[in-house]
Amino acid sequence: MTKGIKLNVENISLVLREKERNSTLLDNVSLEICHGRVRALLGPSGSGKSTLLYTLNRLREISEGKIFLDNTETRMLNVLELRRRVGLVMQKALFFAGTVSDNILYGPRIQGKELPDPDHYLELVGLSSDFADRDPNTLSGGQQQRVSIARALANNPEVLLLDEPTSALDAQASEHLENVVAKLCRERQLTVVWVTHDLQQARRIAQDVTLLYHGKVLEQGEAADFFRQPSTEEGKAYLEGRLGGVD
Amino acid sequence: MTYLALGLSLGFVGLAAIVSRYQELGLEKDLAIGVIRAFIQLTIVGYILSYVFAAQNSLYIFLMIMLMIIVAGRNASKRGKGISQAQRIVLMGIAFSEGISLLLLLGLRIIPATAQYIIPLSGMIIGNSMVAAGVTLNRLNSEFRLRRGEVELALSLGATSKQAALPVIQSAVKAGMIPTVDSMKTVGLVQLPGMMTGQILAGADPVQAVRYQIMVMFLISGASAITSLIVVLLGYRCFFTSHAQLVLGDS
Numbered sequence: 001m002t003k004g005i006k007l008n009v010e011n012i013s014l015v016l017r018e019k020e021r022n023s024t025l026l027d028n029v030s031l032e033i034c035h036g037r038v039r040a041l042l043g044p045s046g047s048g049k050s051t052l053l054y055t056l057n058r059l060r061e062i063s064e065g066k067i068f069l070d071n072t073e074t075r076m077l078n079v080l081e082l083r084r085r086v087g088l089v090m091q092k093a094l095f096f097a098g099t100v101s102d103n104i105l106y107g108p109r110i111q112g113k114e115l116p117d118p119d120h121y122l123e124l125v126g127l128s129s130d131f132a133d134r135d136p137n138t139l140s141g142g143q144q145q146r147v148s149i150a151r152a153l154a155n156n157p158e159v160l161l162l163d164e165p166t167s168a169l170d171a172q173a174s175e176h177l178e179n180v181v182a183k184l185c186r187e188r189q190l191t192v193v194w195v196t197h198d199l200q201q202a203r204r205i206a207q208d209v210t211l212l213y214h215g216k217v218l219e220q221g222e223a224a225d226f227f228r229q230p231s232t233e234e235g236k237a238y239l240e241g242r243l244g245g246v247d
Numbered sequence: 248m249t250y251l252a253l254g255l256s257l258g259f260v261g262l263a264a265i266v267s268r269y270q271e272l273g274l275e276k277d278l279a280i281g282v283i284r285a286f287i288q289l290t291i292v293g294y295i296l297s298y299v300f301a302a303q304n305s306l307y308i309f310l311m312i313m314l315m316i317i318v319a320g321r322n323a324s325k326r327g328k329g330i331s332q333a334q335r336i337v338l339m340g341i342a343f344s345e346g347i348s349l350l351l352l353l354g355l356r357i358i359p360a361t362a363q364y365i366i367p368l369s370g371m372i373i374g375n376s377m378v379a380a381g382v383t384l385n386r387l388n389s390e391f392r393l394r395r396g397e398v399e400l401a402l403s404l405g406a407t408s409k410q411a412a413l414p415v416i417q418s419a420v421k422a423g424m425i426p427t428v429d430s431m432k433t434v435g436l437v438q439l440p441g442m443m444t445g446q447i448l449a450g451a452d453p454v455q456a457v458r459y460q461i462m463v464m465f466l467i468s469g470a471s472a473i474t475s476l477i478v479v480l481l482g483y484r485c486f487f488t489s490h491a492q493l494v495l496g497d498s
Contacts, residue, residue, distance in 0.1 A: 059403060079491050083402065087403070092396065097414075107404040152403075155405060
């Protein structure tokens with residue numbers, strides 16, 4: 001394990017046993033996610049991108065292999081601590097009952113910690129403090145996702161996992177969110193793993209990419225190299241929109 | 248009541264059978280089976296109770312209560328499909344609330360320690376606990392599926408299983424207690440409860456019957472609450488692994 005690697009995924013598999021039959025969601029996946037960089041997880045629907053994301057903060061248990069965070073196997077860490085260090089923003093912005101501020105402070109509150117100023121986290125995602133007392137369900141899609149990011153940031157994570165956060169947003173709101181994340185990476189040295197379907201978005205945000213297909217890694221490396229000259233036929237097919245989804 | 252009078256009351260079932268026939272509901276066979284089963288079951292229970300009441304043997308009382316708990320537990324656990332250990336959880340909930348209720352009733356000398364009091368009251372406590380356990384379990388199951396996103400969101404923010412399940416827990420306990428609370432609110436206005444009606448029909452003073460009924464209502468509300476709480480607190484754990492991961496049978 002080299003220095004600069006934040007998350008190291010070593011030969012992980014995830015097999016589910018459903019009604020007498022096994023289905024393999026992840027098959028011998030390995031990748032290294034570097035500190036302070038954005039890695040895009042690409043692949044058609046059902047390729048295992050979200051499943052892989054959920055294994056990184058242990059919301060899903062792997063069947064085989066190991067995942068290391070800063071050289072410590074994640075299974076050796078307290079799982080609640082791991083989830084604070086590796087924050088997650090889901091595809092659909094969901095909120096607990098209460099105001100934007102209540103939602104942002106959820107993480108610190110359940111730990112019984114002294115509550116930080118929610119305005120600080122709103123500012124980090126480019127929202128004014130006027131939003132603090134609003135009902136999050138009345139906000140626009142883009143604002144809701146930014147509140148979701150602020151809520152994850154209130155745990156002071158080192159890694160941020162984003163599960164297609166812009167899939168329901170228009171182009172302008174998506175770009176705004178991309179800029180927010182890019183700024184967080186730059187200023188807070190945050191490591192980001194971003195699941196996306198959108199190749200243009202991956203081009204804009206990611207320094208590294210991993211292409212998954214049927215739960216396997218097809219190709220990975222620097223984003224610039226991948227987009228210029230994919231090293232596999234499947235990679236080329238994916239960029240040309242010829243690699244079909246599983247479901 | 249004479250057997251002749253009892254036989255004549257069958258006429259009401261006949262009326263139901265005519266409605267079923269006329270409306271082509273096809274319920275005649277079920278009605279006939281229901282009549283025969285109710286007759287046989289209740290007659291057997293009547294004889295057993297006369298024997299147990301006459302014997303005044305604590306072991307018989309204990310065995311009767313155990314039988315009631317097991318039958319109620321098996322019945323209520325059917326509502327918890329997909330929850331591992333549903334039966335064990337429901338049995339524990341019902342047994343515990345029955346135990347606490349009897350301890351209070353006998354310990355505070357609210358009722359005498361005789362089979363005539365213990366068995367019918369236990370029947371009411373266990374019956375209502377069974378309903379509460381079934382409703383609670385059912386709600387627990389459906390709420391976890393409905394609120395899956397919210398629960399996983401809480402887990403992803405570092406919540407413990409219990410913290411993440413809190414809205415589900417609250418909703419399930421509430422659902423389990425609502426039938427009892429609602430019936431407490433309308434008791435006497437909408438219907439005269441079975442126990443009171445029975446006592447009045449048997450010639451007891453209505454005021455005395457009312458006092459017993461009030462005690463029973465209080466008892467049942469406490470027992471339902473205890474049962475729901477135990478079922479929920481043991482049940483929610485079945486939806487999580489030891490590493491605070493949500494598991495929903497189908498996922």
